[in-house]
Amino acid sequence: MRTIDMSKQFVVFELGKEDYGIDILSVKTIEKMTNITRVPKTASYIKGVINLRGEIVPIIDLREKLNIEKKEYNDNTRIIIVHLNDMDVGLIVDSATQVIEIDNDMIEEPPESLNIGDQNVIYGIGKINDKIITILDVEKLLTA
């Protein structure tokens, strides 16, 4: 049995050729790419901070965080602002495509052999219409 309670709606975004999803309840807004101010002495995947309507929000490059090959930002690049434990963090993704609904029983435990960065940031693998969506655990993503 799953111990974490998740809604069935997920924001789906792309990194490379793969589709990823995160719980819609943790998503605050989705922004277009904007100027990022570098913050020295931080991990390389932390790209810096942005001004989000008067608030300072730190930005993570999700490709780098998940050890996926780098890619130039373009017009499709989006920043997904997630809100968790009283803090806002932006995640840079290739593009945010849609919001979809996945039944809990269509989500499988991540296979042991799965090989992208930190295993434990993956909540599960969702299947819908032959598509495979890697669902990320936002809390672990931000604390790992």
Added chain:
Amino acid sequence: MDINQYLEIFIEEAHEHLQNLNQNLLNLENNPNDLLVLNEVFRSAHTLKGMAGTMGFDTILNLTHDMENVLDAVRNGKISINPGILDVLFECLDFLEESINYIAENGKESSNNADILKKKLLNIINTDSVADNQNSQNQSGESLNDFQFNQYDENISEKAISQGMKVYKIEVVLNKDCMLKSARAFVVFKSIEKYAEIFKSYPAPEDIEDERFDNKFRIAIITSESKERIKKDIESISEIENVIIEEYHISDKVQPILSQEVAVALESKEENEEIEEHHTKRKVGKTVRVDINRLDNLMNLVSELIIIKTRLEDIDSDSKSQNMAEAVEYLERITTNLHDAVMKVRMVPIERVFNRFPRMVRDLSRELGKDIQLNISGEETELDRTVIDEIGDPLIHLIRNAIDHGIENKNERIKNNKNSVGNIFLRAYQDGNSVVIEVEDDGKGIDIEKIKKKAVENNILSKSDVEGLSEKEAIDLLFSPGFSTADTISDISGRGVGLDVVKTKIESLGGTVGVETVTNKGSKFIIRLPLTLAIIQALLVVVGNEKYAIPLNSIKEITSIEKDSIRNVQGQEVILYRNSVLPIIRLAEVLDVETSVVKDEEEITVVVVKKGNKNTGLIVDGLIGQQEIVIKSLGKYLAGIKDIAGATILGDGQVALIIDTNTIV
């Protein structure tokens, strides 16, 4: 009625009254005969009682009522203040504080009851006033002089007399074996009310109703009837043992007989005009209570306004319109004033925090058997409300340390030719853009050798490391986590959750802590806090293609130097500047800016920043100028990044980081 909306007000006000009570009881301890202070105590207790009654907090209501009885007995000279009474009253205050804190957290009264305290209070009245009681009972045949009128009663009486009515004071003594005293009293009231108006009674009517009186009560009435008629009327009621009636004359107003204590109090009042003045000053001005969140919101809006103003200024410098320039200038003046005004609204005198310390020092010094005098100055110094809320705990810590570790035992003090009374000085004052708070004691000072020894024992440093420590570095060890020099762990301090917590807290408020100590003369902790938290003046600088802000209050000067004048002393770059050696730091290197071009230039711009007495030069690529900036936190996710104190939003919407000059140098 929904009580909840009043709960916050109740709690806030209750805290104020408790504070007031604490302070005044302390005053009373020092001047037991000061009637003014006693009245103040009485008033606070009374208000608290009323408030608790309205809110339906019965335990508080009953306890304050009993406290009031004791205070009243003191006021009427039936008992005199002694340390025993004060201790019980202080205990009551502690109980009340606990109860109110409980209410604050849970929204209802705790089930703790105050029976023990109530019994203690009752004992005071019964034992201490037994002698007087008998006296007064013997005398009761003669005089009602101790049944005194207050200003209000006097006004009523005067008015009545001027209209040709008469004012009587009546004492009715019931039979000792009277069963239904309140019923009997009720009959008396009823029969008198037929032709007279009762305007005062002692005890209060509700107390008489609840049978909370001995076997006698007193009333004051206005009537046109004769003394004899009233006396006859009352005596005709059964179970009445004795009735005394006295006519009140206006001349009674200058009370001819005062109990000795009151006389003394009056005397001391004349002698001490100063104290008198202090008391009258207590009257508070007109105020509005505002939720701090609303002020925060207002502050945020002002911050936004300042950001947009800066943006307008940028646009303005591109355009050539005269009108625009004037308008922007005007806007700038208004925003600056608005900012000042909002900041002022948020300012609270530090008195709020200092107030609780006299009591704490008294209790702790008693507990430890030390004689300690707390000297407070500068309590009117104002600080931002958020700082005030946070600064209490660190100060408590420092004062506890001073009492426990700093001040020596009496014997030791005498042995060292010191006054047996130890002193703790608590000072606050404004110094430029910051507020300084000092906690100083005249105790034994900090034992450097002991710190070093402990550091080795606790495996914080190795023996050889300790050898090389300077005095200052050794003192800094005090601020490392888990460090305690106490040999034994006491209730008061020495558990090692210590000065590091103080330091962290102060630094989180953007302040610094320093220590000065002299063996056998004492030690002094100096806390320096920024006056405002949110908006500061800063110098914007360019490093590579990035912009950074340096707080203006940490900048000493800006200068430019020749590239060739940089020397290298043991791996540290320095320049000779104004005849002294100035260490320099290349910001581009510290902040890993790759795009910096400064290396190739002949002229180098150096911003000289100060930290304490130490100056350091920061090499930058260029200067943008001075600007008012709004400090924003980088948030939890990026918490604890070295060298960066926060971020700010520039006029063009870009984010610039603020350099933490305290850690970078």
